[in-house]
Amino acid sequence: xxxxxxxxxxxxxxxxxxxxxxxxxxxxxxxxxxxxxxxxxxxxxxxxxxxxxxxxxxxxxxxxxxxxxxxxxxxxxxxxxxxxxxxxxxxxxxxxxxxxxxxxxxxxxxxxxxxxxxxxxxxxxxxxxxxxxxxxxxxxxxxxxxxxxxxxxxxxxxxxxxxxxxxxxxxxxxxxxxxxxxxxxxxxxxxxxxxxxxxxxxxxxxxxxxxxxxxxxxxxx
Amino acid sequence: xxxxxxxxxxxxxxxxxxxxxxxxxxxxxxxxxxxxxxxxxxxxxxxxxxxxxxxxxxxxxxxxxxxxxxxxxxxxxxxxxxxxxxxxxxxxxxxxxxxxxxxxxxxxxxxxxxxxxxxxxxxxxxxxxxxxxxxxxxxxxxxxxxxxxxxxxxxxxxxxxxxxxxxxxxxxxxxxxxxxxxxxxxxxxxxxxxxxxxxxxxxxxxxxxxxxxxxxxxxxx
DNA sequence: GCGACACTTCGGCGGTCGCCGAACCGTCCC
DNA sequence: GGGACGGTTCGGCGACCGCCGAAGTGTCGC
Numbered sequence: 001x002x003x004x005x006x007x008x009x010x011x012x013x014x015x016x017x018x019x020x021x022x023x024x025x026x027x028x029x030x031x032x033x034x035x036x037x038x039x040x041x042x043x044x045x046x047x048x049x050x051x052x053x054x055x056x057x058x059x060x061x062x063x064x065x066x067x068x069x070x071x072x073x074x075x076x077x078x079x080x081x082x083x084x085x086x087x088x089x090x091x092x093x094x095x096x097x098x099x100x101x102x103x104x105x106x107x108x109x110x111x112x113x114x115x116x117x118x119x120x121x122x123x124x125x126x127x128x129x130x131x132x133x134x135x136x137x138x139x140x141x142x143x144x145x146x147x148x149x150x151x152x153x154x155x156x157x158x159x160x161x162x163x164x165x166x167x168x169x170x171x172x173x174x175x176x177x178x179x180x181x182x183x184x185x186x187x188x189x190x191x192x193x194x195x196x197x198x199x200x201x202x203x204x205x206x207x208x209x210x211x212x213x214x215x216x217x218x219x220x221x
Numbered sequence: 222x223x224x225x226x227x228x229x230x231x232x233x234x235x236x237x238x239x240x241x242x243x244x245x246x247x248x249x250x251x252x253x254x255x256x257x258x259x260x261x262x263x264x265x266x267x268x269x270x271x272x273x274x275x276x277x278x279x280x281x282x283x284x285x286x287x288x289x290x291x292x293x294x295x296x297x298x299x300x301x302x303x304x305x306x307x308x309x310x311x312x313x314x315x316x317x318x319x320x321x322x323x324x325x326x327x328x329x330x331x332x333x334x335x336x337x338x339x340x341x342x343x344x345x346x347x348x349x350x351x352x353x354x355x356x357x358x359x360x361x362x363x364x365x366x367x368x369x370x371x372x373x374x375x376x377x378x379x380x381x382x383x384x385x386x387x388x389x390x391x392x393x394x395x396x397x398x399x400x401x402x403x404x405x406x407x408x409x410x411x412x413x414x415x416x417x418x419x420x421x422x423x424x425x426x427x428x429x430x431x432x433x434x435x436x437x438x439x440x441x442x
Numbered sequence: 443g444c445g446a447c448a449c450t451t452c453g454g455c456g457g458t459c460g461c462c463g464a465a466c467c468g469t470c471c472c
Numbered sequence: 473g474g475g476a477c478g479g480t481t482c483g484g485c486g487a488c489c490g491c492c493g494a495a496g497t498g499t500c501g502c
Contacts, residue, residue, distance in 0.1 A: 001299070003224030004460075023478065035461055037480060046299075056469040056478045066384075070298055073291055078222070078267070129352030129380040129395070137349065159350040161378075163287075174350070225490075243449065256491055258450060277448045277499040 001046055002074060006031055007039050011048070011062070011071050016197035017103045019052065019059035068103030069162055069173065076165040095198040097166040098221065099190065102197075105177030106184070107164050109220050110201065114180065115172045117213035124159060124172065132159040132176050143212050146179045184208075222267055223295065227252055228260050232269070232283070232292050237418035238324045240273065240280035289324030290383055290394065297386040316419040318387040319442065320411065323418075326398030327405070328385050330441050331422065335401065336393045338434035345380060345393065353380040353397050364433050367400045405429075 002008055009029040014020060026036035040060055043049040048067055052059045062068050099110030106114055118124045123136030132140075136159075140146040151158050160174030172180065184190045189205030192198070201209070206217035223229055230250040235241060247257035261281055264270040269288055273280045283289050320331030327335055339345045344357030353361075357380075361367040372379050381395030393401065405411045410426030413419070422430070427438035 001224060003222060006460080021478080022480095031460090032462055033479065034463085034481080038460085048298075058479065067298070070294055073294070077269075077288065077291055125350075125352060127352075127379070128354070128358065128397075129346075129350060129378050131346060131348075131350030131352040133349070157350050157382075158348070161381075176349075227490080244447095252490090253492055254449065255451080255493085259490085262450095279449065 001042070001048070002071070004039070006035065007043060010036075010039060010043065012075065014049065014060070014062045015068060015071060015103055016101050017062070017068070019061040022058045022060065025060070062103065065103055065156065065173070065178075069160070072102055072107075072165060073163050076163040076168070092196070092198070095193055095196070095200075099199045099201065100197045101181060101192075101199060102162060102164075102171070102173070105162070105171070105173045105181045106190075106199075107162070107171050108166055108198075110190075110199070111171035112164055112167045112169050113215060113220055114209070114213065115170065117209075117215045118172065121213065130159055130161040130170070136176070140176060140179060144179065144183045146183065151175050222263070222269070223292070225260070227256065228264060231257075231260060231264065233296065235270065235281070235283050236289060236292060236324055237322055238283070238289070240282040243279045243281065246281070283324065286324055286377065286394070286399075290381070293323055293328075293386060294384050297384040297389070313417070313419070316414055316417070316421075320420045320422065321418045322402060322413075322420060323383060323385075323392070323394070326383070326392070326394045326402045327411075327420075328383070328392050329387055329419075331411075331420070332392035333385055333388045333390050334436060334441055335430070335434065336391065338430075338436045339393065342434065351380055351382040351391070357397070361397060361400060365400065365404045367404065372396050 002011060006029045010025050013025060013028050022036050022040055023033060025040070026033050029036065031039075040049070040051070040058070044051050044060070048063055049060050050063050052061075062071070097108055099106065099108040101107065102111065105111070115124065118136065119126055121135075121139075122133060123139050125131045125133045125136075137148050140148050148158070157174045159172060159176045161170045162173035162177070163169075164171050171177070184205065185192075185199075187204070187208070188202055189208050190199040190201055193200050201217055201220065209215040209217050223232060227250045231246050234246060234249050243257050243261055244254060246261070247254050250257065252260075261270070261272070261279070265272050265281070269284055270281050271284050273282075283292070318329055320327065320329040322328065323332065326332065336345065339357065340347055342356075342360075343354060344360050346352045346354045346357075358369050361369050369379070378395045380393060380397045382391045383394035383398070384390075385392045392398070405426065406413075406420075408425070408429070409423055410429050411420040411422055414421050422438055422441065430436040430438050
């Protein structure tokens with residue numbers, strides 16, 4: 001199911017967590033519309049994706065964060081699939097390596113750096129697994145204004161480990177990861193590059209990282 | 222790569238963590254020896270498996286626990302692949318559902334029950350992720366005689382979440398999961414059924430579960 | 443040395459599946 | 473209404489790939 005190059009391309013594109021139309025996906029994968037239609041049917045039937053009809057458009061997105069995590073971990077195991085060729089592609093992939101969204105949280109050098117800084121300050125506890133500490137929970141509330149009390153419901157974990165396929169190291173996922181990413185976007189600390197999943201750190205964003213996590217943004221290049 | 226039915230069968234068989242010979246794998250997958258050879262070459266080349274030549278035998282096993290976790294989570298996302306047909310197959314799958322090893326730790330109803338019991342007693346902290354608590358670390362040392370101090374080295378986490386594809390819930394993996402499974406096998410609390418990955422709880426094992434975790438073995442059927 | 447055995451390589455067969463062009467159906471906008 | 477456009481269905485082409493049989497290589501045991 002995910003072995004087909006076209007479907008794999010679709011899934012990687014969908015990793016940004018947004019809903020794509022059928023023709024957008026057809027274009028990035030370089031296939032015709034009929035081909036894309038067939039693949040999307042299979043992805044939806046298999047439960048990997050959900051669709052939403054709206055007018056003459058068909059919006060498709062990944063079914064849930066678990067599916068996104070599965071695809072990221074697959075990408076981590078098969079780095080060959082992500083090897084780009086040509087100048088245009090390699091600058092795009094460099095941007096992705098610097099910072100990007102992974103479904104609904106931060107990844108790339110940026111995501112790993114934030115995770116490391118949070119670990120260093122005792123916000124994430126890695127000694128015996130991968131958990132948000134009490135201190136981390138307080139930090140989320142105080143510094144980011146996140147209502148962590150609402151997290152008790154539902155079965156999605158507060159903190160989750162996600163293997164970064166460019167850095168080959170772990171970054172923060174789960175509710176906390178999603179909250180950090182949402183807050184960063186909302187505050188204008190990061191901004192999407194074009195309509196891709198690559199993100200760029202803004203000036204205020206660099207200041208915020210320095211202030212909140214004592215993180216030197218220059219080290220992120 | 223993992224989409225091929227034959228290779229998928231190989232991988233599921235290899236999930237027990239042991240090394241299999243080429244002909245054993247060919248037999249369980251129902252293919253000829255030449256076919257198996259070709260598939261094994263590709264699995265080894267892709268880094269999913271490692272091989273060890275020994276005399277005229279070729280022993281193959283999964284490369285590492287991360288790979289095993291990846292395959293288990295794939296199995297969790299595509300339950301159709303595990304649907305058995307026929308009496309023989311369905312009794313075998315019932316045994317697997319009761320209890321089995323998942324690479325090097327416990328899975329199935331047994332694995333989930335142990336994990337739940339450990340969570341209930343505060344040995345595993347699930348509030349903010351999935352981590353072994355200090356209390357859990359002490360318990361491993363006192364009750365199982367595990368030297369948790371040696372865990373600080375290496376990058377494999379002490380506790381890790383692993384999605385159980387029969388129970389559709391999480392069970393304990395990572396160093397702690399491996400230690401529990403090893404200790405249970407060593408003490409004769411569980412025993413392998415034939416040469417499969419299914420395990421059976423023994424009489425002393427039921428007593429131990431009752432004593433250590435206040436877990437009623439009868440509830441596991 | 444000589445069989446038995448585990449595994450490998452080669453060649454060729456066959457089915458599956460991804461792909462597209464052409465034609466069709468619905469929605470949007472003028 | 474009519475054109476433009478997104479999406480869909482159908483049919484057929486072509487390539488890829490998994491599969492096996494036959495023959496070959498190395499190892500083990502008598």
